[in-house]
Amino acid sequence: MTRFSIGRRKFLTGSGLAASSLLLPGCDVFDAPDSRLREVMAGANALTYRVQRLLGGGRTLAQEFSEADIRQPQKPNGVSAPDDAVYKELLSRDFADWRLDIAGAVEKPLSLTREQLLAMPSRTQITRHDCVEGWSCIAKWTGVPLSLVLDEARVRPTARFAVFYCLDTIERGLSGEIRYYGSIDLVDAYHPQTILAYGLNGRPLPVENGAPLRVRVERQLGYKMPKYIHRIELVDSFAAIGFGKGGYWEDRGYDWFGGI
Amino acid sequence: MKSDTAEGRPARGIKGPLVYRQALSTRLTHWAWAISLFFLLLSGLQIFNAHPVLYVGDQSGFAFDNRVLAILDEDTGAGRRGVTEILGARFDTTGLLGLSQRDGRDAARAFPAWATIPSGQDLATGRVVHFFFAWVLVASLLLWLIGSLLNGHLVRDLLPRRADLAGLPRDVANHIRLRFHHGRAYNPLQKLAYAGVLLVLLPLMIATGLAMSPSANALMPWLPDLLGGRQTARTIHFLAMVLLVGFFMIHMAMILAAGPLNELRSIVTGWYRADPPARTASPTEPR
Numbered sequence: 001m002t003r004f005s006i007g008r009r010k011f012l013t014g015s016g017l018a019a020s021s022l023l024l025p026g027c028d029v030f031d032a033p034d035s036r037l038r039e040v041m042a043g044a045n046a047l048t049y050r051v052q053r054l055l056g057g058g059r060t061l062a063q064e065f066s067e068a069d070i071r072q073p074q075k076p077n078g079v080s081a082p083d084d085a086v087y088k089e090l091l092s093r094d095f096a097d098w099r100l101d102i103a104g105a106v107e108k109p110l111s112l113t114r115e116q117l118l119a120m121p122s123r124t125q126i127t128r129h130d131c132v133e134g135w136s137c138i139a140k141w142t143g144v145p146l147s148l149v150l151d152e153a154r155v156r157p158t159a160r161f162a163v164f165y166c167l168d169t170i171e172r173g174l175s176g177e178i179r180y181y182g183s184i185d186l187v188d189a190y191h192p193q194t195i196l197a198y199g200l201n202g203r204p205l206p207v208e209n210g211a212p213l214r215v216r217v218e219r220q221l222g223y224k225m226p227k228y229i230h231r232i233e234l235v236d237s238f239a240a241i242g243f244g245k246g247g248y249w250e251d252r253g254y255d256w257f258g259g260i
Numbered sequence: 261m262k263s264d265t266a267e268g269r270p271a272r273g274i275k276g277p278l279v280y281r282q283a284l285s286t287r288l289t290h291w292a293w294a295i296s297l298f299f300l301l302l303s304g305l306q307i308f309n310a311h312p313v314l315y316v317g318d319q320s321g322f323a324f325d326n327r328v329l330a331i332l333d334e335d336t337g338a339g340r341r342g343v344t345e346i347l348g349a350r351f352d353t354t355g356l357l358g359l360s361q362r363d364g365r366d367a368a369r370a371f372p373a374w375a376t377i378p379s380g381q382d383l384a385t386g387r388v389v390h391f392f393f394a395w396v397l398v399a400s401l402l403l404w405l406i407g408s409l410l411n412g413h414l415v416r417d418l419l420p421r422r423a424d425l426a427g428l429p430r431d432v433a434n435h436i437r438l439r440f441h442h443g444r445a446y447n448p449l450q451k452l453a454y455a456g457v458l459l460v461l462l463p464l465m466i467a468t469g470l471a472m473s474p475s476a477n478a479l480m481p482w483l484p485d486l487l488g489g490r491q492t493a494r495t496i497h498f499l500a501m502v503l504l505v506g507f508f509m510i511h512m513a514m515i516l517a518a519g520p521l522n523e524l525r526s527i528v529t530g531w532y533r534a535d536p537p538a539r540t541a542s543p544t545e546p547r
């Protein structure tokens with residue numbers, strides 16, 4: 001994905017952005033991720049989100065493809081070999097000690113083993129993975145519908161989002177190690193094609209694609225589908241998570257709604 | 261008769277009448293498009309830079325080859341070069357595409373820093389800018405369409421008629437000789453160009469843009485199918501951009517050739533200085 005340079009962050013004070021400077025492609029206005037102008041423009045994403053939800057609702061299905069369309073291995077992106085001690089130890093024992101915790105605004109917090117997930121009803125779908133960078137890759141994913149897990153945990157009415165916490169460190173900065181995290185709304189969380197995938201192209205999910213478990217959110221872009229997940233928390237707001245935008249990339253300028 | 265009465269060259273000293281040529285809705289939306297297309301182009305090149313390869317079909321071939329265009333930087337024996345590959349044919353485009361200068365240093369990027377918003381590599385902001393102006397474009401195009409259907413602009417001025425097509429060869433010849441008739445009506449090439457951009461290219465841009473959105477795909481699965489798959493839609497989006505840039509360059513050249521101040525006045529105030537009517541309307545005029 002895109003590299004970010006935090007040092008480039010500039011705070012634009014004052015609202016008097018000369019219109020002429022807007023017309024210079026090389027100008028700094030758009031190089032400042034915190035600029036007020038950028039925030040106004042990012043509001044268009046909220047419009048896109050509302051319109052797509054209004055028109056598409058919760059039920060429209062992402063396109064599904066045939067076996068013949070699977071022509072290559074699923075291209076991994078982001079972290080493809082977590083270097084974390086905890087992850088490596090879990091991997092060395094084939095994830096026997098790994099658990100998926102469901103917590104937050106639920107009546108019955110869960111801690112599921114891989115065997116328990118494998119024993120639940122599964123869904124298999126051949127879908128197209130669209131990366132925010134622009135490329136696409138078709139693969140067959142198998143997993144437990146997230147809705148079944150949420151039903152078992154009994155989500156409280158206050159919950160608005162499902163937040164995924166991952167085992168892979170994506171950034172080592174001055175503030176310490178940052179592990180990947182991301183979130184979706186409950187419309188997508190309960191969508192029939194939103195699955196916690198443990199299988200890829202008929203085999204167990206490989207490490208580079210997110211073993212032991214990753215999310216598939218088929219109506220959004222790849223960065224909305226965290227890999228190496230170990231915890232799902234139901235929340236009513238992102239305020240306490242990261243920088244408050246709802247995900248690792250969202251906190252670095254990407255739109256929270258990744259449906260476009 | 262003297263040659264200065266020929267079409268496109270009004271007699272010296274005799275001014276033609278001012279005609280009201282562009283309705284307010286046309287002028288406002290024209291400038292909304294000018295601004296939004298400027299930002300859409302430069303932010304679009306930023307987005308393209310994140311994965312500067314175009315393919316045909318539903319997916320991108322990593323284990324097979326379905327690419328039609330790639331702008332890359334390569335480490336050749338003679339140092340790093342910018343390479344543009346179109347349908348297998350390779351061109352050295354060092355300095356412009358693939359490898360260019362930014363702040364005096366080599367930058368490995370498809371389109372150079374001066375051609376993208378933001379100038380540095382920043383996909384997230386490029387997307388923010390792109391989708392903001394995409395909404396501006398869609399809204400202004402819809403407003404224009406409604407306004408132009410109501411005030412008759414679309415049918416009266418833009419849709420080419422049989423007479424326009426019949427007059428096309430003569431109009432092409434006039435354009436080549438830079439002879440312009442200044443009147444309220446558009447000439448056949450203008451009609452084709454404007455109608456082509458507004459009714460074909462821009463709707464195609466929006467359709468191919470929506471075909472790249474996974475959420476819009478779920479809503480309209482027929483759209484990427486109709487366009488040949490998501491990656492083909494992305495390629496068409498890029499090609500339509502190239503055509504729009506071509507239109508823009510011809511548009512600018514024609515304005516300069518036909519009288520920039522008069523043309524600018526008509527798209528700002530609506531009023532356009534026409535040729536003196538009696539002279540240019542004369543059918544017996546020598547050509």
